[in-house]
Amino acid sequence: MLQFFKSTIGRKYLMGITGLVWMGFILGHMAGNMLIFVSSDALNSYAHAIVSNKPLLYGTEAVLIFALIIHVFCAVVLTLQNREARNSRYAIATNGEKSPVWASKYMAVQGSLVFAFIILHLITFKYGTYYETTVNGVVMRDLHRLALEVFQIPTYIAWYVLCLILLMFHLSHGAASIMQSFGILERKMQSGIKKAAWIYAIVVAGGFLSQPLYVFLFYK
Numbered sequence: 001m002l003q004f005f006k007s008t009i010g011r012k013y014l015m016g017i018t019g020l021v022w023m024g025f026i027l028g029h030m031a032g033n034m035l036i037f038v039s040s041d042a043l044n045s046y047a048h049a050i051v052s053n054k055p056l057l058y059g060t061e062a063v064l065i066f067a068l069i070i071h072v073f074c075a076v077v078l079t080l081q082n083r084e085a086r087n088s089r090y091a092i093a094t095n096g097e098k099s100p101v102w103a104s105k106y107m108a109v110q111g112s113l114v115f116a117f118i119i120l121h122l123i124t125f126k127y128g129t130y131y132e133t134t135v136n137g138v139v140m141r142d143l144h145r146l147a148l149e150v151f152q153i154p155t156y157i158a159w160y161v162l163c164l165i166l167l168m169f170h171l172s173h174g175a176a177s178i179m180q181s182f183g184i185l186e187r188k189m190q191s192g193i194k195k196a197a198w199i200y201a202i203v204v205a206g207g208f209l210s211q212p213l214y215v216f217l218f219y220k
Contacts, residue, residue: 008081011074016178018071023175023200025064030207037214040144041135048140068118075111110170117163124150151215160212168205172198 032050035043051057128150131142150156175197 008078011078014070015074015078018067018074019174019178021063021067022071023171025060026171026204027200030204033211034207036144036147036211040133040142043144043147044133044140044142045135047143048135048138051141068115072111072115110166113163114167114170117159117167120159124156147211148215148219151212151219154216157212157216161209164205164209167208168201170201171204172201175200 032046033043035046125143125146128146131145132139133142133145134140172194176194179193179197
């Protein structure tokens with residue numbers, strides 16, 4: 001088993017599995033954050049319920065960190081192997097259908113910026129300014145106030161929009177690549193799976209983008 005995961009195919013499987021873990025988390029995280037459109041109490045209560053369940057919180061964080069480390073490690077190793085195999089110094093660039101699409105060609109760049117975004121996002125929100133509020137007699141963190149504060153900063157909005165657009169491309173190509181790695185991307189299914197991957201990516205990116213843009217444009 002260990003030898004399998006040291007192989008190129010095995011590492012692609014690991015990238016696929018860890019990618020699915022993060023895809024599920026990202027979708028759930030986006031859906032939960034949409035409570036900003038409901039009310040401040042709804043968003044704060046949701047966030048408080050998560051941080052109050054320590055076993056679930058720490059367990060989820062451990063799985064996500066482990067999955068991210070494995071995903072990044074496999075991505076770096078596979079990227080280096082691909083570059084070596086291509087021997088780009090003598091390779092002839094291809095055009096047309098055989099040329100790599102933009103999302104595929106720059107997956108490493110996208111992934112690096114998305115990784116930087118995750119770090120900054122954690123610093124900004126998880127470890128950012130701690131405000132307090134009371135909801136139904138329970139004292140909790142006022143995450144809604146922090147979000148309104150952060151999403152009024154033009155430079156942060158520009159960075160956020162850039163990273164979410166890159167995330168959309170990364171997810172759309174990554175989701176389809178996972179199916180290919182698992183050997184279920186048959187020719188007759190390619191079109192449908194790629195469309196589903198794009199729908200997922202657009203829903204996630206659109207959901208995340210709607211929150212800061214709404215605050216920046218309409219919350220004065």
